[in-house]
Amino acid sequence: MLQFVGSNHHPTALAQIDFDTSAICQGLDFDTASRVAPLVSIRNYAAKQAIFYELDPAKYVYEVVTGVLTLYKQLPDGRRQITGFLYPGHYLGLTVHGHHVHSAEALTNVTVCRYPRCKIEKLVGELPALAMRLLTLTGNELAMAQEQMLLLGRKTATEKIASFLLTMSEQNGKRDDGKTSLYLPMSRVDIGDYLGLTIETVSRIFTRLRKAGVIALGQPNVVAVNDIGRLARLADGDDTLFCN
Amino acid sequence: MLQFVGSNHHPTALAQIDFDTSAICQGLDFDTASRVAPLVSIRNYAAKQAIFYELDPAKYVYEVVTGVLTLYKQLPDGRRQITGFLYPGHYLGLTVHGHHVHSAEALTNVTVCRYPRCKIEKLVGELPALAMRLLTLTGNELAMAQEQMLLLGRKTATEKIASFLLTMSEQNGKRDDGKTSLYLPMSRVDIGDYLGLTIETVSRIFTRLRKAGVIALGQPNVVAVNDIGRLARLADGDDTLFCN
DNA sequence: CGGTGCTTTGAGCATACTCAACATCAGTGG
């Protein structure tokens, strides 16, 4: 783990960053990581604060350290599609011709690492390991985007919600006493905008899943998954909620 | 332009490849391109032939030379989502953990360049310019995927068709006598599977656009765009077909 | 001709949306 604690470039904040597990530096050898690390600066954003907007010129590449943020696109009349919820370890700052292709907003309070884009690009030209790393990360994002395209284009509302809960429980679920418990930092509006549904539909499907015993709902933001197998079958259309 | 004609590695086929305009090599300096070019081999596929399937172990990276191919994902019950139509100059072969994340099929007869994945990966580690190039290409694919997520999740059927025709006419339209003429190599089924619609809906919207004078239809595969401004307004929901 | 494959059109229906009311909760201030 790289430690820049006390470095005059970055007085204190860096102490909290584990470059071994950071999105961009993970798996990089020490020499490569030590070229990247000094570029970093830390930024904090309060929940609901914008980090950048679609079409803005992109000066930085970011990576989530703590908290969750939302990437989204909008139509002129305000309809919104969330393209991703980003948890710690993800990087962001995709551009085409130097401009952001989506907006980014803090969902919870977040801490991000920020790297000047021009310097990262220069380093990519010098450090093949960094280039490889970014290529892998971007490829993973693309694979997720394509999975989401299948969801948005071809799945029913129930399948969408089941898929969403399944993915979230795989990535962020806490397993205690044999069941998986989930904290969802996003509102129903956000879930709807992520899955291509309205809030009412999201709410109704949650209720149906609860009544079918597949999940249990505490506070609106807490979901307990009782039957993850059933959820997996529902996600792919191998099962329907109405058969009981 | 690199010429390997007569090279003992690649007897004849390479004569037809312009490495300056190839997806992977475009913009690369001569030295870099000349490291990449010898890896290539040419493959031909007849229309409807599979190139690879989702979850197959990925041995190659491909790039389209002539023809059009489709990338798609499927649900267990056969529902299909086309994630992209790839025209010459695009590369394909996205993987996660060494496996393809979607299936690829020839839409028309196609010629592709094929590079052994392991060798390309090795070269990426040695040639920063190549890494940068692949990063740009993958980033562009990701940007397109996110635009498609907005379309699939939030646009109406009319907006989807209008957006599709607009994109196709920008990328593949021929302008003669002030109007744009389009050849669509894909069937209505393919268009439906790309836009998250059924063939019937696709057909109905085409008819409506024709009756509104926005487009003209000759053979099913030929579309003439009469009013590209209207199409652009329809694509973003700034206009409706019913207001006349 | 009578096939087959693709597209278009029609009629009826279902899924998910719209609009509306109500519930719940946290924060605020009288």
Place this chain on the structure above:
DNA sequence: CCACTGATGTTGAGTATGCTCAAAGCACCG
């Protein structure tokens, strides 16, 4: 302490967009 407010979520009734099922049109081809 409790009424008031605003934000978020749930539930209900009715509707519309896009789907299903069915038939007909049309080209290409043996």
